[in-house]
Each structure stands twice: as C-alpha cells, then as structure tokens.
Amino acid sequence: MESLPHCETLLLEKQGPTLFVTINRPDVRNAMSLQMVAELSTVFSEIESDLQIRAVVVRGSGGHFCAGGDIKDMAGARSQKSAEGEADPFYRLNRAFGQMIQQVNESSKVVIAITEGAVMGGGFGLACVSDVALAGPTSKFGMPETSLGVIPAQIAPFVVERIGLTQARRLALLGLRINADEACRLGIVHQAAESENELEEMLTQVLDRIRHCAPVATAETKALLHRVGHEAMSGLLDSAAEKFAEAIRGSEGAEGTMAFMQKRPPAWAESNE
Template sequence: MATLPNCETLTLQPEGIALMITLNRPDQRNAMSLHMVQELSAVFDAIRDDDTVRAVVLRGAGGHFCAGGDIKDMASARSASTKDGSDPFRDLNRAFGTLIQQVNETPQVTIMLLEGAVMGGGFGLACVSDLAIADKSARFGMPETTLGVIPAQIAPFVVERIGLTQARRLALLGLRINGEEAHQLGLVHELVDGENNARAVITETLRQIQKCAPVATATTKSLLHRVGREPMDQLLDQAATDFASAVRGPEGAEGTRAFMEKRDPSWAADGD
C-alpha cells in the first residue's frame, strides 16, 4: 500500500483490499473543516495509483457521518484579509468542491456508511459514493438555504444522484429526510440497523469487489463517469479501444484462463 499521510482529523486503517477512513471530529459531529478537507484530499492523492487499494470505506466517528461545513472556518474566513484580491469565502467553498470531485472520480470503489447527521457537505459526499449504506439513525438534509447560504459545491452532484426534480424539492425547501426516504430517492442503496448489520454488508461488498479485476473496475468507473459528458460516438470509440486493451491485457488473459480452468482469477484468489 502507498505511504499514507499523517492525519489529525481522520483515522486510517488498511483492511485487506480496502482502506477504512473515519472522519474523526466527533465533538463537532465531523463537520468538514478546511483542515479535514486538505487531509482527505491528501489521502485520496496518495492512493489514486495504488491498485492494492481497491476500495475505500468512509464513515464518521461518534455516530454521525458529517454535519456539513465547519462554521468556525466560515467565521475565520469572514475576518480574513482580502487585500490580495482573493475571496476567502470562495476559496473555502471551492476547496470542498475540489475534494468532492476527487472522491467522485477516484479509481477505487467508494463505500460510505451513513449514520446520524448527513447534512450539507456530508450529503454531497454521500452523493458521490459507489455504494451508500445508511443506518436507520441517519438523517439527511440540505439546510443551506435555511442558513442564508447556498449548496454551491454539492448541488451538481445531488442533481446527478437523485435528479433535478427531487434536488429542487430538498434544496429549495431546506428539507431533512430519513434513511427510508433517502433509499426511495436512490441516494442510498442499502438500509441497515446497527453496527453488526452494517459490518456484515460491508464485508460482503468487499468480498464482491475482490471478485472483480482492479484495472477493469477502474476503467469501467471512468467510462460510466463520461456518459453524458461527451458525444456518444466519441465515447463508444474510446470504450471499444479500452475493451481491446482489456482483452489483450494481463487481466483479460488471466480472466479467460481462470474461466476455462474453472478456478478463481488471481485477483480473487482470497475471495469466495
């Protein structure tokens, strides 16, 4: 595994094919400070090209996922100097947008365990997960407009996740919803009841990820993200090129041999 940065606001625990990341500011319900944003970004930078890390599991400490942005950071930005022409509010907000895009596009499969408060920026992070698992305790919301601000960086990702119609309702009314409704909207894939149930779902998910070739998985994720962002002919041309590379590559050769020999491929050797 790649060398991981030292973190003050996160705990990092490698576990098999996965890196477990815990947002660790429980006294603030894991509100996303600029320092946490920078540390989380550094972690995703460190593992981006590490194919031994095939999944990331992200959760929060103390029974909450993330309560949104850190109000203290906003207060600091209000008092910051703007003599050089920069805008500290813009820079603070845009830094989180950069992070959420980074998480969205990471080659690893991202699994998020959502408990307690999943608000604002936490809601946005949930929207870029590959698999979202919500405890029945989870409460989701986009409360920005009730605070006199806007969901500037998360709005595009919310629309992509649940569609414009539902994003309008949640964002413009500042609504809060429970895990059941989040599941109905397609924000959440699985509902669980308690830590043991959550751990069982995560374990089974990681077992399934292990059955899938890491490079093929990363290439597939990249393909899915390009849908709707480039002309279809161009997308399909590149997809065909990527398919040919996969077939001729080591994973394609190993997968074919394993199928013919009725055995698990090498990347799944420790799986079921």
C-alpha cells in the same frame, strides 16, 4: 503506498485491499473543516496510483457521518480580509471543498460511504459522490443550506447527478431532512440497514464483491461511466471499444478468461494483500 499519511482529523487503517477512512471530529459531529478537506484530498491523491488499494470506506466516528461545514471556519473566513488580487476567503473555503469532492467522485477506487447520524450539507455531498452508499438506522440526510441563508454551492451539481433535478429541487429548496428509508428510495444510498449488525454485514458483502472484480477493469469501468452524458455517444462508444480491446488482450482479461475456463477464482479474487 508504503505508509499512510499522517492526519489529525482522519483515522486511517488499511485492511487487505481496503483503506478505511474514519472522519474523526466527534465533538462537532464530524463537521468538515478546511484541514479535513485538505487531509481527505491528500489521502485520495496518495492512493490514486496504489494498485494494492482497491476500495475506500468512508465513515464517521461517534455515531455521525458528517454534519456539514465547520462554523468556526466560516467565522474565520468572515474575519479575513482579501489582499489585493487574492480570491475572497469564502470563495477559497467553498471551492476547496468542491475540488475535494470532485476528486473523490473521480477516484479510480471504489468509494463506499457508511452513513450514520448526521449526513448534512458537505457530508450529504460526500455521500452523493460515493460508488456505494449504505445507511444505518440513525441516518438523517439533508441540505439545510437555504434555511441558513446560504446555498449548497459545491454539492448541488453532484446531488442532481445522483438523484435527478426533480428530487434535488425538492430537497434543496425546502431544506428538508429525510431518513434512511427515503434516502434509499431516492437513490442517495443503495441500501438501508435496520441495525448496526446488518450495516456491517452489508459492508462485508460489498467488500467481498469488490474482491471478485478485477481492479484495473473496475477503474476503467468507473472512468467510462463518468463520461456518459458529457461526450457524444458515437465517439464515446468508439473509445469504449478501444478500451475493451486493451482489456481483453491485457493480463486481467487473460487471467479472467483462463479462470472461467478452468472453473476457478481469478487471481485478484484470492488476493488478501
């Protein structure tokens, strides 16, 4: 990717093999508008085939991750009338968000969510499709939809995948709000920091570990993990064995083996470009 796409709701910055995506609507606690959904989708589409980008860090500006859907967009959809043969505007708005978080979920990149302040509704869903989620001390997580008379339509399946049906039921049906420590216990986030400095140190350690892992092997591993539970085990293991054979014969497998024998870091661990 020669240049980053222009975005109005996101701040984009590439540092070495990492793309930092900052949700930038602090006046509304980074509530997710249709424009933001479209811009996030565009960013993830454009980086998918960019082998130089290995990780994406998603965070929010102004002390909040994302407070959920934008009420203005909801009001706008309410005022729209569906033309004959067109989908309901509420359906279009909701489904566009679901397509975006599915895209983030299935991205070949390692997606890291840095959660602070409000992590609600759609923001909660976005955190649940990250590969690594880190929480700051101010984080508050929740699925408040039922308390607003609506349903967590697009995020609920991803929450169930993240923490299991039992805990998802409790959070969704009671509209609970929980802190970072409980989110960590439930498996929504992997680590909870006690300070902003500790949060940044955690992120640095995660990015360092990503640098030590081969990019193609990492992408193939993520794809394999997503297939578990959706395919018959025997066929899945047959396919995985084929992928293993390709990997060990490929350039990364050769370099990784040689680096191990020569007791040196592999080439991808030394790359800062």
